[in-house]
Amino acid sequence: MAAPETTDKRDMATIPWNFRKQDSSAAAIASAVTYAVQVADGYLGWMRQVPGLLAETDTQPLAGRRLLELGPGPTLGTPVLLACAGADVAVADRFLPPWDPAFHPALFTAMREAIASRTDLRTGPLDAVLAASAFAPAVACHAVGAEQLTTVGGIFDVVVSNAVLEHIEDLGATVTNLAAVTAPGGTGLHQVDLRDHRSFDRPLEYLTLDEQAFETLRRGCACECGAQWRASDYVRAFESAGFAVAMHGNMFADPAYLNDLRPRLRPEFAGLSEGDLTTISAFFRLTRSAS
C-alpha cells in the first residue's frame, strides 16, 4: 500500500518546498486536508499490519505509542492527525516549516470539520493547536535532518515516513540514526519514491548522469530531485544498521522506457538487477532487534 506523493516536482528550485508560501484559498485548504487525512490513514493502515502496534480499540488506536514522523512536509496536517489518533507525536525535518498564520488556522479549522464524525480520532489536539496558534501542543517539532535524529532526544515505538528517504543527504548516517531512536523491537515504516523527480515520465534518467553531474544537481536543489540509490541499496543499509527488513515494490518502470534507457545507463548502473532497475517505488517495513 503506497501513500503517494501528490506533487510532481519538475520545477527544481533552490527554495526548499516546505519554505514556499502556502496557498490558503478554500480549494487549496480542502485539498491539503484531504491529502493529510489520506497520508495519516495510509500510516494507520501500515501500522495495522504490524502485530500489537495498534490498540484493540475503536477510539485512538495509537494511544500510548511514541511516534516519530520523518519529513512531514509543509502543512504538518498528518502528524497532528496522528496525535488525534492518540500518539505521542514528534516530527523531524531538515526543512521544518514554520506556523503560517495565513494558512494553518484555516487548515486545522477545516480539518476539525472533516474528522468530526470519526470515532477513531479525537479533535482535542486540533483545538489545542488552534488555541495556541502553534504545532507544539500536539506535535514536538525538531528542525533536524534524518542524519541527526539522535539530537531529538527521544526513543520511538514507531518511525514513519512517506516520500522522504529519497531526499536525505546521507543514507549511512540516516539508517544509523533511525536505529538509535527506534525502541528495541520497534518498527520503521517507510515509503520511498525511487524516481528521478525531474520528470516522473522518465523516472530513471538520473542513472545516465555521472557521479559529479548528479552531485551538482542534488546540491543545487536541496536533494529534491531524489536519489540514485535503488531498493537493494536501502535494504542493505537498513540491514547493516541492525533492522530486519521486508521490502515490497509498488510501482514499476514501463518496459518501453527501460528499453530506451538501458543503452544509455552509466557503466556503474549497467549491472543492476532487473528488480532494482524496474522498481521505482517501494515500501520498507523495518523491525529493530529486541535487544
Ligand SMILES: C[S@@+](CC[C@H](N)C(=O)[O-])C[C@H]1O[C@@H](n2cnc3c(N)ncnc32)[C@H](O)[C@@H]1O
Ligand atoms: C516530498 S516531501 C514529503 C512530505 C510528506 N511526507 C508527504 O507525504 O507529502 C519530503 C520531505 O522530506 C523532508 N526532508 C528533506 N530532506 C530531509 C532530511 N535530510 N531529513 C529529514 N527530512 C528531510 C522535506 O523537507 C519534506 O518535508
